[in-house]
Amino acid sequence: MENSNFMKYVATCCVVTVIGMFAYVVHESRMLSYLSSDPKVCINCHTMNTHYATWQHSSHRERATCVDCHLPRESFVKKMIAKSRDGYNHSVAMTFRTYGSNLRISDDAAKRIQNNCISCHKEAISQMLANNELYQTAKDNVQMGRRCWDCHRGMPHGITRNLTATQNNLGVKEL
Numbered sequence: 001m002e003n004s005n006f007m008k009y010v011a012t013c014c015v016v017t018v019i020g021m022f023a024y025v026v027h028e029s030r031m032l033s034y035l036s037s038d039p040k041v042c043i044n045c046h047t048m049n050t051h052y053a054t055w056q057h058s059s060h061r062e063r064a065t066c067v068d069c070h071l072p073r074e075s076f077v078k079k080m081i082a083k084s085r086d087g088y089n090h091s092v093a094m095t096f097r098t099y100g101s102n103l104r105i106s107d108d109a110a111k112r113i114q115n116n117c118i119s120c121h122k123e124a125i126s127q128m129l130a131n132n133e134l135y136q137t138a139k140d141n142v143q144m145g146r147r148c149w150d151c152h153r154g155m156p157h158g159i160t161r162n163l164t165a166t167q168n169n170l171g172v173k174e175l
Contacts, residue, residue: 037067039066045094047099047103050157051157068116070113071112073116082109110147114148117148117149118148
């Protein structure tokens with residue numbers, strides 16, 4: 001009988017310890033903040049300071065947040081799936097330090113960003129397409145099939161991509 005009480009005590013301590021550790025990890029990682037669309041969430045991780053700082057100094061700051069550009073807009077479910085997948089990939093890269101000095105975007109994320117650029121800038125793109133058709137024989141016609149940032153390299157994160165050399169990176173301020 002005494003052994004049974006001891007085992008209950010040990011089991012209870014183990015459960016309480018696991019719950020306590022989980023609560024600690026949730027608190028320290030600011031896990032619940034990732035459910036929001038607030039751009040400050042992106043600087044929970046210090047490697048994103050460069051991207052946050054350059055976005056803060058861009059023309060997109062007033063109109064688009066990280067979520068507006070980097071996550072799908074079709075449905076809440078697709079948004080949460082993409083956010084979870086990206087979050088997992090980010091956490092693995094940050095934990096094992098596999099990202100180096102230059103972050104690289106995944107093909108899936110690049111497609112999402114391209115779709116979001118097109119959706120926000122429909123009028124400009126339709127004008128480009130119309131001009132391309134109109135001046136198809138022109139020497140400088142628009143090459144279709146390229147990504148928006150092939151020409152607009154500095155939008156919205158500036159030209160420098162190295163995490164250690166980006167302007168405005170020091171002293172990232174919350175808006």
